[in-house]
Amino acid sequence: MSSPCDPEHAPAGDVDGALMLIDSRLRALYAAQDETDPxxxxxxxxxxxxxxxxxxxxxxxGACTLVYLFAQWLRMAYEEHDKDVIEYVVPGFVGSLRMMTRSIRPETIPTMTGMVVAAATGLSPNLWRRQFGKWTREEMNPLEATALLLAEHINRITGDHDFASRLVTEALSG
Incomplete structure (x- = not known):
């Protein structure tokens, strides 16, 4: 049975722009900068x-599409090792969001966690989120952090700082 939240019904959005922002944040993170470069x-x-x-x-x-692509890649990678992506990714993801007290409001964490779970189970995160109304200003940093944390997780498990960005770039060019 088809769901209204199936990815086939979702707009991909500006994936290039979203990837540019996430890749920029990843590069700053890997450069071991404590603060964002002004x-x-x-x-x-x-x-x-x-x-x-x-x-x-x-x-x-586009950011939601990245969340979906990253969550799906992680799901397949964990399933190859007979592990559940939700069990192995979500607790660390939530813990990381909770540590970002300056830019992530606690009340946004359940929404971002729901988006990751939706994406990991094959639902479109943007269509899943739209069920609950329009995006709020308070959700913008958490959404960026969600895509960033998933990309960084992929890069960490692959041992390649550019893997997540390359994964998306290759998917777009294919």
């Missing part, structure tokens, strides 16, 4: 400010 932050803010409402919606959809 120039990088200025450019990211400038990029976000330049978006029209439709482009901002497309960027949100």
């Amino acid at each position: 120039e990088q932050q200025r450019l990211s803010d400038q990029f976000a400010a330049s978006l029209s409402p439709a482009e901002a919606d497309a960027l949100l959809d």
Whole structure:
């Protein structure tokens, strides 16, 4: 039986733009910077400010597409080892979000966790989220952090700092 949250019904959005933002954050993370580079932050803010409402919606959809792609890759990787992705990814993911007290409000953690679980079980995270209304301003940083944490998890288990970005780039070019 088909679900209204099946990925085939979801817009992919601006995956390139979302990947650019996540890749930029990953590079800063791997450069062992304690704080975001002010120039990088200025450019990211400038990029976000330049978006029209439709482009901002497309960027949100693109970030959700990344969450879906990363969660599906993790699901397949864990299943190859007879492990459940939710059991092995979600607790660490939630713990990481809880440690990000300056940018992640506690009340957004259940929503982001639900998105990851939805994506890991084959549902579109953006369609799953839309059931509960419009995105809020408070959910923007957590959504970015969700995609970032999943990408970093993939990179860590593969031992390759560019694996998650390359995974998406190859999927888009294929």
